[in-house]
Amino acid sequence: MDTATTNSVDRLQVLHNILSEATEEASSAMSIWTGGAITLSLDCVRELPLEQVTQEFDLGMELLTMVVLTIGGDVGGTFILTFDEENGRRLAASLMKQEVSTEIEWSELEESALKETGNILGCAYFNRIARLIGGEFVPSPPAFLQDYGVCVLQQALMEQVQEGSDVLICQTTFMQGREKLNWNILFVPHTHMRGLLRTSL
Known part of the structure; x- marks a missing residue:
């Protein structure tokens, strides 16, 4: 394994450790919110060229609720x-x-229930990362969208693409008991946050 490959593996391991902690905190919040019914775990952290992201995460052109x-x-x-x-x-x-x-x-109550779920998970995620890097975040209100996943993800990745050839993305898996649920968290940090995450441990 050459030096560049070794450095890349080490960098991703650091990021994986940090994002695992954020995922654990989000999982605890989700368990409380759903009465212990649902938990989540970090599936993978990857650095990929933009054109490979949608293929690797199998978003396809299916309409998703987000x-x-x-x-x-x-x-x-x-x-x-x-x-x-x-x-x-x-x-x-x-x-x-x-x-x-x-x-x-979708009714307003259904949308509200999902937005509050996203808010609880997102705030738990961001709060843990903020403590790790010594910062403070104020996330936007949660937005309910029904769109093609590939379009929303590409828009989120544009900030990274402007500053580098590869993008960082992590994917999270949800479980209800032993059943894997077809919903995911995709967390896309901007380039500056990526740098702070890499140097925080």
């Missing part, structure tokens, strides 16, 4: 919580203690 939080400024980033239609509806119904809706349009 909750997006952003942090502006140099030390910023984007937090994207994604669901397919079935899983998003199931979560909303569970939180509202109602039957799963079969209406085409």
